[in-house]
Amino acid sequence: MPNIEIERKFLITGDFKSEAYQSERVTQGYMACNTEGRAVRIRIKGDKGFITIKGAGNDSGLSRFEWEKEISVEDADQLMKLCDPGVIDKVRYLIQAGIHTYEVDEFHGDNEGLIMAEIELKSEDEKFEKPSWLGQEVTGDVRYYNSQLVKNPYKNWKA
Template identity: 65%
Template sequence: MIEIERKFLVHSDAFKTEAFKQTRICQGYLNSHKDRAVRIRIKGDLGFITVKGSSSASGLSRFEWEKEISKEEALALLKLCEESVIDKIRYEVAVGEHVYEVDEFFGNNEGLIVAEIELKTETEAYIKPNWLAQEVTGDVKYYNSQLSKTPFKLWKL
């Protein structure tokens, strides 16, 4: 139930030609506090409820619990969520022994592309493809729960 991941910005769309899968995701937050977030997600035809805890000091790991629910239940719960809903396409890209999940955001977060890789340990080796840019692991403003509160279009770049 502990998730270990690294997060990176993406500087090109080269990953799209390498992706073996893409899925539309719509998600909202019943609670988007930085120490505990409760997310409702529709991923394709599936619904999910997820609880995430606060990040470790390194930002690499945090508690995560997820349960599949029906799409109908997820649609009903999305109506109870905080104001801004996240809309994105997730591309899955195999690189070496790992799969990067690359999220291309739309709506209020259009223009932002973020890649995540899940690891078994905080020190596990992995390959960095050339489309990765700056690492933003542990930077709270890139958490989806925070993007729902302060979307990318409002950032002063």
């Protein structure tokens, strides 16, 4: 049975860092990205490596296939060399809100200034707590997909 990820994305409008219980640096690159929203991602998060395959999202942008496997950091380093040009560099903060955990990404490098939160849900209509720092929802807006931020970084949007 396929792994379906259901998540919503939001921009951040206030101070969230004081609520974080954990943070770590994340770097990731992409290979085999295409316009249908399919991507192969290589990620280094802390002292672990990962390879992830993501499918195209559904019409609402809330659900998509995701498969992930942990790999060694050495393997991830080698695979990063095969990725398309550009890299995502961010710090990920974990924040508990009710029964859910928000992953808040503060981007660096070419995406400096962008701060975005994601929450994973069990169903598309699941209710969840919305902290005061949660701003505009950008779920389904492909510009905010990390795979697209590599191709068209946030720094280019300011024109």
